[in-house]
Amino acid sequence: MKFGGTSVADSDRIKNAARRIVAAREAGNRVVAVLSAQGKTTDALVSQANEISERPVTREMDMLLSTGERISCALAAMAIHDLGHEAISLTGSQAGILTDTSHTKARIVDVRADRIAAALDDNKIVLVAGFQGVSTDSKDVTTLGRGGSDTTAVAVAAALKADVCEIYTDVDGVFNADPRIVPNARMLPVVSFEEVLEMSASGAGVLQLRSIEYARNHGVRIHCRSSFHDRTGTMVVSQEETMEQPLVTAVTHATNEARVTVRGVPDRPGVAGELFTKLADANINVDMIIQNESMGMDHPAEMTFTVPKDDLAVALDTLHAMGEFDDVDSDPSMGKVSVIGAGMRSHPGVAAKVFTVLGQQGINLEMISTSPIKISCVIDGERVGDAVKALHDAFELGVAEEQATGDFRPVAP
Amino acid sequence: MKFGGTSVADSDRIKNAARRIVAAREAGNRVVAVLSAQGKTTDALVSQANEISERPVTREMDMLLSTGERISCALAAMAIHDLGHEAISLTGSQAGILTDTSHTKARIVDVRADRIAAALDDNKIVLVAGFQGVSTDSKDVTTLGRGGSDTTAVAVAAALKADVCEIYTDVDGVFNADPRIVPNARMLPVVSFEEVLEMSASGAGVLQLRSIEYARNHGVRIHCRSSFHDRTGTMVVSQEETMEQPLVTAVTHATNEARVTVRGVPDRPGVAGELFTKLADANINVDMIIQNESMGMDHPAEMTFTVPKDDLAVALDTLHAMGEFDDVDSDPSMGKVSVIGAGMRSHPGVAAKVFTVLGQQGINLEMISTSPIKISCVIDGERVGDAVKALHDAFELGVAEEQATGDFRPVAP
Numbered sequence: 001m002k003f004g005g006t007s008v009a010d011s012d013r014i015k016n017a018a019r020r021i022v023a024a025r026e027a028g029n030r031v032v033a034v035l036s037a038q039g040k041t042t043d044a045l046v047s048q049a050n051e052i053s054e055r056p057v058t059r060e061m062d063m064l065l066s067t068g069e070r071i072s073c074a075l076a077a078m079a080i081h082d083l084g085h086e087a088i089s090l091t092g093s094q095a096g097i098l099t100d101t102s103h104t105k106a107r108i109v110d111v112r113a114d115r116i117a118a119a120l121d122d123n124k125i126v127l128v129a130g131f132q133g134v135s136t137d138s139k140d141v142t143t144l145g146r147g148g149s150d151t152t153a154v155a156v157a158a159a160l161k162a163d164v165c166e167i168y169t170d171v172d173g174v175f176n177a178d179p180r181i182v183p184n185a186r187m188l189p190v191v192s193f194e195e196v197l198e199m200s201a202s203g204a205g206v207l208q209l210r211s212i213e214y215a216r217n218h219g220v221r222i223h224c225r226s227s228f229h230d231r232t233g234t235m236v237v238s239q240e241e242t243m244e245q246p247l248v249t250a251v252t253h254a255t256n257e258a259r260v261t262v263r264g265v266p267d268r269p270g271v272a273g274e275l276f277t278k279l280a281d282a283n284i285n286v287d288m289i290i291q292n293e294s295m296g297m298d299h300p301a302e303m304t305f306t307v308p309k310d311d312l313a314v315a316l317d318t319l320h321a322m323g324e325f326d327d328v329d330s331d332p333s334m335g336k337v338s339v340i341g342a343g344m345r346s347h348p349g350v351a352a353k354v355f356t357v358l359g360q361q362g363i364n365l366e367m368i369s370t371s372p373i374k375i376s377c378v379i380d381g382e383r384v385g386d387a388v389k390a391l392h393d394a395f396e397l398g399v400a401e402e403q404a405t406g407d408f409r410p411v412a413p
Numbered sequence: 414m415k416f417g418g419t420s421v422a423d424s425d426r427i428k429n430a431a432r433r434i435v436a437a438r439e440a441g442n443r444v445v446a447v448l449s450a451q452g453k454t455t456d457a458l459v460s461q462a463n464e465i466s467e468r469p470v471t472r473e474m475d476m477l478l479s480t481g482e483r484i485s486c487a488l489a490a491m492a493i494h495d496l497g498h499e500a501i502s503l504t505g506s507q508a509g510i511l512t513d514t515s516h517t518k519a520r521i522v523d524v525r526a527d528r529i530a531a532a533l534d535d536n537k538i539v540l541v542a543g544f545q546g547v548s549t550d551s552k553d554v555t556t557l558g559r560g561g562s563d564t565t566a567v568a569v570a571a572a573l574k575a576d577v578c579e580i581y582t583d584v585d586g587v588f589n590a591d592p593r594i595v596p597n598a599r600m601l602p603v604v605s606f607e608e609v610l611e612m613s614a615s616g617a618g619v620l621q622l623r624s625i626e627y628a629r630n631h632g633v634r635i636h637c638r639s640s641f642h643d644r645t646g647t648m649v650v651s652q653e654e655t656m657e658q659p660l661v662t663a664v665t666h667a668t669n670e671a672r673v674t675v676r677g678v679p680d681r682p683g684v685a686g687e688l689f690t691k692l693a694d695a696n697i698n699v700d701m702i703i704q705n706e707s708m709g710m711d712h713p714a715e716m717t718f719t720v721p722k723d724d725l726a727v728a729l730d731t732l733h734a735m736g737e738f739d740d741v742d743s744d745p746s747m748g749k750v751s752v753i754g755a756g757m758r759s760h761p762g763v764a765a766k767v768f769t770v771l772g773q774q775g776i777n778l779e780m781i782s783t784s785p786i787k788i789s790c791v792i793d794g795e796r797v798g799d800a801v802k803a804l805h806d807a808f809e810l811g812v813a814e815e816q817a818t819g820d821f822r823p824v825a826p
Contacts, residue, residue: 011464045484051424053491060494063502064487067480071458074477078466081473089476094552139507 001166002034002130002153007227008072009039017227018079020168021125025085030120032160034130034153035076037068058103062132062143065104066092069129069149077127087125090115092132092141096159097152099133099142106133106142108151108214111159120160128156147208154211158218165215166223167207173224173233174199174206176250177392181385184398188249189232192239195249195340198374202338203254212236239342247350248341248395253388255381257287257334258312259366262319264326265301272303275322282318284311287336288369288378304367306334306378334366335384338376339391345372357394363387414579415447415543415566420640421485422452430640431492433581434538438498443533445573447543447566448489450481471516475545475556478517479505482542482562490540500538503528505545505554509572510565512546512555519546519555521564521627524572533573541569560621567624571631578628579636580620586637586646587612587619589663590805594798597811601662602645605652608662608753611787615751616667625649652755660763661754661808666801668794670700670747671725672779675732677739678714685716688735695731697724700749701782701791717780719747719791747779748797751789752804758785770807776800 001024003017017033025031045064049056056064073089080087096112119126130149133142144151150167157165174196177185191199193216200209207224215222215236225233239245265271272291279286289305307315309332319328337358344350354375358365363386367378379387392398414437416430430446438444458477462469469477486502493500509525532539543562546555557564563580570578587609590598604612606629613622620637628635628649638646652658678684685704692699702718720728722745732741750771757763767788771778776799780791792800805811 011461014465048424048484048488049491052427052488053495056491057494060487060490060500060502063483063490063504067483070480071461071477074473075461075465077473077476078462078469081470082466087470087473089473091476091554141504 001031001168002149003036003168003227004149004170005036005039005042006170007168008035008037008076011075013227014038014072014075015079017168018076018083020227021076022080022083022085025125029163032116032120032126032128032156032162033076034128034149034156035069035072036130036149037065038072041068041071059140062103062106062141065143066129066132066141069131073127073129080125080127085125086123087127088119089127089129090119091129092152093134093139095126095128095156097128097133097155098136099144101135101138101140101142103140104143105145106135108133108144108155109136111155113156113159116156116160128152144210147210150208150211151214154215154218154220154222157220158214162220164221164223166225167211168225168227169206170227171206172226172231174204174236174250176397177388178204178253181253181388182251182392182398185392186397186399188234190235190237190242191249192242192342193236194239194373195342196236198338198340198371199250199252202336202340202374202376203252204250207236242342245343245345246341247343247347248339248397249343250340251388251391251395251397252338252340253384254336255384256309257306257336257378257381258309258315258330258332259304259306259334259378260312260315260319261302261304261329262325262327263302263329265303266324267301271324275303275319278318278322279307279315282311282314284308284315284318288367288376290367306336306367309333333381334378335381335387336376336378337384337387337391338374339395340374342373344375351375353394354391357390358387361386361390414444414581415562416449416581416640417562417583418449418452418455419583420581421448421450421489424488426640427451427485427488428492430581431489431496433640434489435493435496435498438538442576445529445533445539445541445569445575446489447541447562447569448482448485449543449562450478451485454481454484472553475516475519475554478556479542479545479554482544486540486542493538493540498538499536500540501532502540502542503532504542505565506547506552508539508541508569510541510546510568511549512557514548514551514553514555516553517556518558519548521546521557521568522549524568526569526572529569529573541565557623560623563621563624564627567628567631567633567635570633571627575633577634577636579638580624581638581640582619583640584619585639585644587617587649587663589810590801591617591666594666594801595664595805595811598805599810599812601647603648603650603655604662605655605755606649607652607786608755609649611751611753611784612663612665615749615753615787615789616665617663620649655755658756658758659754660756660760661752661810662756663753664801664804664808664810665751665753666797667749668797669722670719670749670791670794671722671728671743671745672717672719672747672791673725673728673732674715674717674742675738675740676715676742678716679737680714684737688716688732691731691735692720692728695724695727697721697728697731701780701789703780703782719749719780722746746794747791748794748800749789749791750797750800750804751787752808753787755786757788764788766807767804770803771800774799774803 077087098110099106130152179185222236490500512519543565592598635649
């Protein structure tokens with residue numbers, strides 16, 4: 001069971017999480033709970049560090065930030081004791097979460113869950129501080145970066161061969177579109193790792209990409225559910241476990257994308273590699289890339305790609321510093337809409353339908369990228385909402401249609 | 414170097430502590446600094462725990478409270494890096510502070526300072542989280558109880574055979590009386606372990622009893638000084654190192670003492686042992702004890718002792734529950750004044766002078782207890798201030814007399 005920052009934000013919520021943990025124990029399960037830092041604790045620690053230093057040493061950032069999850073775990077253990085159960089809190093290090101030495105963005109290299117297993121054998125509920133580990137060589141405290149507690153939960157679940165990794169959050173589950181944009185968006189009872197990976201990568205925020213990858217690679221079933229009520233949420237399972245493969249599962253979107261077009265790319269091997277290496281060195285996450293080959297002197301080679309809007313200034317600086325291009329053009333107000341579904345593997349008509357629907361809305365497609373189960377279109381940022389609604393309707397993903405057609409996907413066994 | 418909670422209370426003070434640490438390093442020293450939690454951090458964590466549970470599990474209290482010192486150390490390490498020096502923060506566990514398993518009041522059983530030593534050899538400044546360790550058998554985080562950071566500092570100094578353990582605090586050093594009561598109280602440039610132990614045990618609050626005991630047992634020189642200026646404070650050294658042994662070094666006091674008198678103690682062996690065992694089981698710290706043997710039926714055996722005023726109610730409950738005594742009488746408003754000096758070992762006239770001075774003030778002595786270097790008198794709590802002033806004057810301990818007579822004790826070599 002993993003509880004995020006909002007689920008442990010104050011004493012009452014910690015007691016509430018403790019009650020859910022105890023209920024799971026009393027239902028006959030052996031329970032490990034991974035907790036995040038309370039609410040805004042991490043932000044407060046970060047601002048304290050920034051008061052001290054403009055560029056805090058990363059090793060010390062990790063020592064600092066790792067305290068938040070320990071506080072949550074210690075408090076939850078106290079609450080569980082008061083409910084009549086034995087509980088023990090463990091730091092990432094004590095829980096055996098071994099990582100590399102990349103401070104503030106460490107990757108888990110192994111989970112030695114002996115101590116967790118021993119405590120479970122001892123009939124204890126185990127609380128593990130999320131987001132943190134210990135580096136294998138230097139024995140330093142490390143943190144896992146954004147979404148780290150989800151990854152901790154999945155890694156511990158994998159190491160213990162847990163029946164399920166329940167991720168408690170402030171939403172009911174994974175929806176087939178953002179309910180703030182599409183009022184009749186539907187919660188998905190089941191979704192495959194592949195689909196949810198594409199969804200996370202294309203803008204859906206519920207589950208962290210890294211934790212889903214880890215879960216897929218280690219076959220950990222995830223149950224994404226609300227910490228505020230008992231209803232079942234979304235099961236994330238392997239493709240084989242999903243009973244049906246609907247044509248389209250979800251429509252996701254992202255705003256705050258910027259387009260960059262580089263004209264006059266020199267016609268020699270390795271230029272593109274050099275360009276994207278320099279952007280990567282500047283820590284810029286390039287998303288979609290389109291390259292037009294040179295068609296002669298009148299049509300020099302051209303390359304277009306998208307970057308997060310916040311990184312646009314640095315990206316342009318990097319490109320100008322290279323000084324190898326005729327012209328660099330950009331548009332900071334782009335958006336992206338994606339249609340995802342495992343079933344489209346065998347149904348080539350989906351892309352055509354997407355383009356038609358967007359065309360009917362008068363939405364211009366600036367760039368297109370596809371995977372076997374996804375079609376993404378870069379469009380004007382201001383039309384993103386319209387695009388999501390139109391596609392959600394066109395593929396009949398809303399609650400009403402589902403009820404009308406009975407097209408409800410059963411929970412996997 | 415040890416910095417207490419007020420010396421690291423906010424970002425500016427942490428930067429200030431960092432500057433002092435760096436100055437010591439740049440003066441050619443190898444530096445280890447032990448830090449407490451920032452200002453009221455520990456209190457805030459304790460109240461959070463009390464919000465969750467009326468009686469928080471002690472193991473989890475330790476997990477919770479140990480985070481405060483880690484935060485201080487991580488922030489100080491960042492500040493030191495910005496001053497151009499390498500620094501590394503270590504938890505109690507990483508620093509090799511091994512303790513028993515008495516959570517919230519653990520005792521240090523060993524200090525395996527290999528990692529500290531390696532970092533020093535690596536030209537790093539080492540920051541150690543005070544107040545905490547790791548239990549030898551269960552590998553759990555433990556805390557050392559009140560004054561724990563002082564003890565950490567002394568223990569690390571002992572393990573490293575440090576030249577000196579500097580304890581930075583918000584006062585200038587150890588005074589020969591409380592300056593709030595005696596305006597011409599004098600800071601002591603040198604004081605022996607034995608004297609300062611008696612001083613701490615009899616009410617002086619600057620240095621923690623446990624840390625002084627540890628320092629004496631391991632021969633660690635302590636320099637108690639201000640974190641707000643550079644002036645030399647008080648050196649606490651072994652008796653052999655003090656150049657002179659003045660008759661009287663200091664006058665200390667305590668208020669909030671309560672007297673308990675038990676009448677009609679049954680005349681059989683072991684009764685006193687039983688009584689004080691029951692009080693110890695109730696966690697009551699008995700200070701002074703006087704026993705009058707039975708003088709026949711008209712004068713049954715009587716026992717009088719003092720306890721902290723806050724513990725009086727529990728002490729009386731405990732005694733009544735035993736049901737073995739004719740009468741239990743108490744007075745909650747007692748005080749204690751003590752005169753301490755290594756020189757009184759060879760000068761038997763001190764006690765007589767103390768009694769005379771207090772008699773001249775019309776102060777009644779309810780109980781008296783002595784050690785080779787201390788005379789303590791239990792008196793009316795309201796007369797404590799008068800007693801301290803009169804004794805400080807009578808033994809000529811004030812600043813004016815010192816300057817007039819040139820009786821200034823040199824700093825030990």
